[in-house]
Amino acid sequence: MANVLGAEHDLNFKETELCLGLPGGAGGNEVDNSPKNTGKRGFSETVDLKLNLQAKETGMDLNKNLENGSREKPVSAKDPAKPPAKAQVVGWPPVRSYRKNVMANNKSSGEESEKASSAAFVKVSMDGAPYLRKVDLKMYKSYQELSDALAKMFSSFTMGNYGSQGMIDFMNESKLMDLLNSSDYVPTYEDKDGDWMLVGDVPWQMFVDSCKRLRIMKGSEAIGLAPRAMEKCKSRG
């Protein structure tokens, strides 16, 4: 949906470099923002972030403890490494996901938030599935993460082998054809120009910025897209 107040992001290739880092770098919204309209609230994703809590001022420790009333620091079997004290906690503050999502969708008037608190929701349809889903592309840092998430949503779907960088090598036509022929389903997306492209043709961040909509289509249908995708890729240089 076109938002009058939206601002274009400058492409920053340094930022699109794949690297290791903790998820949720954008802040608390990550924890509770689950893809809308799945009916699931992503509890299993958020529970990993339910880290040991350290009270800042009093040193009071609220970790679960098998001995009643004990105030010693227990060792939690799940999370031996203490996180930074500012780690976000599931369900806190108690603001409904619905409201958080709306705030994330709205951009404050005339002002660009420096945090990635605006989400990038796109519809995902899969040929043959009766319902659409929505995903927030900003929740993922790579094609692999997106692929995993899509696989969970549409359990019969897996992305093919995308190579070490997670990108398709469009220069190699036979490799591309192998990929399309070997997959039952292939993710495609509609970009800003309205063209349907194969997912994986550009660096991740570029993809997030230009993807308007996702469609998981049969590999055999996607073959029709490949030549166009290669053209576009070549013209970008």
Place this chain on the structure above:
Amino acid sequence: MSEDDDRQQSPPSDLEFVSNKARNCNATGSGSGNPEFQSAYPDQVLENVLHFLTSKRDRNAVSLVCKSWYRVEALTRSELFIGNCYAVSPARATARFARVRALHLKGKPRFADFNMMPSDWGAHFNPWALAMAKAYPWLEKVHLKRMSVTDDDLATLAELFLGFKELVLVCCDGFGTSGLAIFVNKCRQLKVLDLIESESSDDEADWISCFPEGESHLESLIFDCVECHINFEALERLVARSPSLKKLRLNRYVSIGQLYRLMVRAPQLTHLGTGSFSSSEIAGQGDQEPDYVNAFAACKTLVCLSGFREIILDYLPAIYPVCANLTSLNFSYANITAEQLKPIISKCHKLQVFWVLDSICDEGLQAVAATCKELRELRVFPVDAREDSDGPVSEVGLQAISEGCRKLQSILYFCQQMTNAAVITMSKNCPDLVVFRLCIMGRHRADHVTGEPMDDGFGAIVMNCKKLTRLAVSGLLTDKVFDYIGRHGKLVRTLSVAFAGDSDMGLKYVLEGCPQLQKFEIRDSPFGDAALRSGLHHYYNMRFLWMSSCRLTRRGCQEIARAMPRLVVEVIRSADEEEVDDAVEILYMYRSLEGPRTDAPKFVTIS
């Protein structure tokens, strides 16, 4: 617009076993095989009298007088309220009440709203829908909160209840636009369709077009939470043929230009949700913009305004004509500053309910306090709901409100920092407070001026606000605050605790001191099994107890379950975890006449 609104005080209808004494008033001591007591008047007289009783509290009391009153009450109760859908089965409810016209049902506990409970926990409407279809084919109204409603359920409502008139879904999920399409199409008598903060999936079904042709009976259509495009032309035609329409809340896919067209067709509206309040294109230099001011001015009966989902501030002055009449204003999705608020709020002299974002800062709250002398309910939500973000509102705003809005009854206030002094001041200035919910977003945050815990502030609230029934506490809190609550919070029914307390004593104070306590939710507080035991005398009087990330063990929970056979004790773990140790992640326990439910998913263990 209220998010939580129940007034149940006396023993509820679902507990038949509570007071057998009262019901056996016909059994006198003399002789054996007593015949049933013949009352001095026929049942019909009692029936006629009881028709005047609508409050569920009154009806519950009536039903406990004696057997014949119980029977007549059961025949005449037309609105059935069940606060926990698992407390009583559909079969039991339909067996007791013969002529129900309206059903009000609540499912999941409130903490489920904050992703604290795995999805698929339960609260399915389906068994109720089917039971109602058999027992009450004349059912007219269904009001659900935190239930899972499927498209099939919506179809059931529309197809099996010929006179169905009113559907209200609050914080529900499980359905999609396809279900809505079937529902609105088949429900020929529909008057009310209110979808409030519910999650619906976008199946791209054009449900607005599915309303039947011809004059509609619609009085209320609320769909601001439905996140999908709608067919505007169909909506416009629908509004045009709904002369009784009073409440209309649009979703954010409706632009201001489209809003204008609807308002022009429906100047009789009393409640309006404006949709996006922005335009999809930027109007060019010479373009004629519709006269929005005039459209609002034409709505002489408008008293409740909300929406503003993607507000373009240039359009805001359009609402000036209605401000003087507004009793309810919801700006909680509009990121506006104090300066932008002032010209509006300074006209809202009659305002009673105000929901807003903290973007208005303390200064904005001061402006509210200066004008809104009739304010009853205030909710201040955070733009940035994280612990360490900037805090645009603080004790300054709270104090200002307490000084200007003396009639305040209900407050929900999110902030980063607070002082005891401001809370104490509010407790003295606003003696009518019934609901006090303060959320200091930083966990364990002390009074930022004195460095003290926030105990005294909340203590003053329970001491000075004699009508208080709902309380949510936050900030750095010791056991002392619970001592205060136990001593003075005698009317408290709903209590929400997070990251608070030092020891089991905290929980004990409350369980032993608060006889009216019904709904108790606790997270991340150091209360263990011993504390849990101290509530045994009271749990049958409560709707539920939720404790997550506390210090409970399975053994402790099982003990409670053994001691109280009519309590369902659910231990819930995250869907991924195996049953590793004895520690309990989430305890959710509630009284029930039915015993363990049969629809519990794998990650729920019922002791």
